[in-house]
Amino acid sequence: VNYRYGSPENMFDGHSYPKGGRVLHMLRFELGDEMFWRAMRHYAEVNQFRNVETANLRIAIEDATGHGMNWFFDQWLYHGGHPEFTVDWAWDGAAKDVRVTVKQTQKVDETTPLFRTAAEIEIALPGETLIKRIQITRPEETFHFQVNERPTRVCFDPADWILKKLTFPKSKEELIDQMTRDSHVVCRVQAVRGLTEQREDPQVSAALLKVARNDSFWAVRLEAVRLVGKLNGDEARAALLxxxxxxxxxxxxxxxxxxxxxxxxxxxxxxVRQAIASDPSYFVVAEALRCLMKIDRDNARDALLAALDQPSESEVILSAACDGLVELKDATAARRVAKVLEETLPPQRRAALLGALARLKPGDAEILQRLHAQLDSKRREVRRAAIDSVVALGDASSVAVLQARRGKEVSPRGVRAIDEALEKLRDRQKNGAPLQSEIEALRRRNDELELRLKTLENRSDSK
Incomplete structure (x- = not known):
């Protein structure tokens, strides 16, 4: 919680919303469902039609539950950071004892405290799975659990209640068991990631292929597919297809x-061509275009040109097509993009096409000027697209234009985007100015030679 901000918009960024949701999630875990919802109803009833701040939520929870919550709000809202846990476990067969050691390894200072939190430990046995609840209050603690046989796996916070960083070294066998058998999605995802360095192992790769095809939850399949994509061989290719x-x-x-x-x-x-033609997802089509450029570059041009006419969310298909055409350095592509720009287009689409045309015809002052004009669009998404295109082009003259736009920009996010663009352009100038000058000179010379060649061809035709 911070009461110092330059603009109200700064209080609604990509940090406030996710962490706010996670803190409420942890509060529910600490209180339990019955008390949590009782507290939420009380909070809504006593504060209806009123402005509230963080303290009002804490007071309502304490009134409804009888539990003091200063410690919770202090560590999660009035301090920064999060716990970083290093966990390991061992089995004592003689004592029938599972020993779990939990360490907090984050740097404790004025900003980040030593955290106090409840946590769950999952202990999977051949015939059943146990969930044990513990209380963590110290830098290092060891917990003991009596069971009849050696666990096949032990998971810390299996339902992912706690906002944290977790380091939990495990064997290949335990990770495969966790990836293929655990009922918690987060545990399965963690197991897939934990097998990254062992993905070439035959036992691991076979399990990954199975999970990539068959896991019930898409996020687990996604992580497994990411590793399968790094494997070699016909079996991996068949699975990916x-x-x-x-x-x-x-x-x-x-x-x-x-x-x-x-x-x-x-x-x-x-x-890949079938996906370009018929997949219902714009993002899949865009990725298929990028894939086509890598596996069939010499025959990708027609598909890329056809994609210029396909509308999509945030112009993701157009952007992928333009990136491919720029990479091909096809002179006819510039003429096609210029022709499309003559049509009546939505502002964001026009900005993306101008950015592509500027990259297809670097050094063309008129195109660059038209692209710079999009920086003053009334639509924020158009200004953002123009900023991205200006950065991709990397022309030194854009620095002054962006600086002028910064003085007019009222959106804090827009100002940040411009500042980031300026930093990238300046870094590029610093690192590549001499080489860029040589490239531009060669391009101008190439344009001159093309013009001379066309003139000679016209003269020959006239004879």
Whole structure:
């Protein structure tokens, strides 16, 4: 909680909302469902039609539950940071004892405290799974649990109640068991990530292929597909082809296409073209265009040009097509983009096309000027698209234009975007100015030679 801000918009950033939600989630875990919802109802009733701040929530919770919550609000809202846990476990067969050691390893200072929190430990046995609740209050604590046989796995905070960073080293066998058998999604995701360095192991790769195809939750499949995409061989390619074609979740199909960019085969090229033509997800189509550039670059031009006419959310398809055409350095592409710009277009689409045209014809002052004009658009998304295009182009003259725009920009996010763009442009000038000058000179010379060649061809035709 911070009462110092330059603009009210600063209080509604990408940090406030996610952490606010996580703090409420942890509060529910600490209180339990019955008391949590009783407290929420009381808070809404006593504060209806009133302005509130953080203290009002704490007081309402204490009134409704009888529990003092100063400690909770102090560590999670009035201090910064989060706990960083290092956890390990060991089995004592003689004593039938599972020993779990939990360490808090974050740097404790005026900003970040030593945290006090409840936590759950999952102990999976061959015949059952136990959930044990513990209280963490010290830098290092060891907990003992009596069970009849050695666990197949132990998971810390399996339901992911706590905002934290977790380090929990495990064997290959335990990670495979956790990835394939645990009922908690977060545990399965953690297990997939934990197997990254062992993905080439035959036992691991076989399990990853199975999870990538069959896990019930899309986020687990996504993580597994990400690792399968780094494998070699026909089995991995076949799995990626099946997933890119048939997975119900577009983000998983998209990740499969990322992996297929490493497999330049006829069936891969055919599936990628099919995705471009018929996948219902704009983001999958955009990824398929990028994939096509990697596995069939020489034959990608027509698909890229056709994609220029396809509208999509945030112009993701257009951006992918333009990136590919810029990479091909096809002179006819610049003429096609210029022709599309003659049509009546939505502002964001126009800004993206201008950015592409500026990269296709670097050094063209008129195009760059038209792109700079988009920085003054009344639409924030157009200004953002123009800023991104200016950075991608990297022309030194854009620095002064962005500085002038900064003085007019009223949105704090817009100001940040401009500042980041200026920093990138200045870094690029510092690191690549001499080389860029040589490149521009070569491009101008190439344009002159093309013009001379066309003139000679016209003279020859007239004879």
């Amino acid at each position: 099946a997933i890119a074609k048939g997975d119900a979740k577009s983000s998983v199909r998209r990740e499969a296409l990322v992996g297929l960019a490493n497999f330049s085969h006829d069936d891969t090229r055919a599936l």
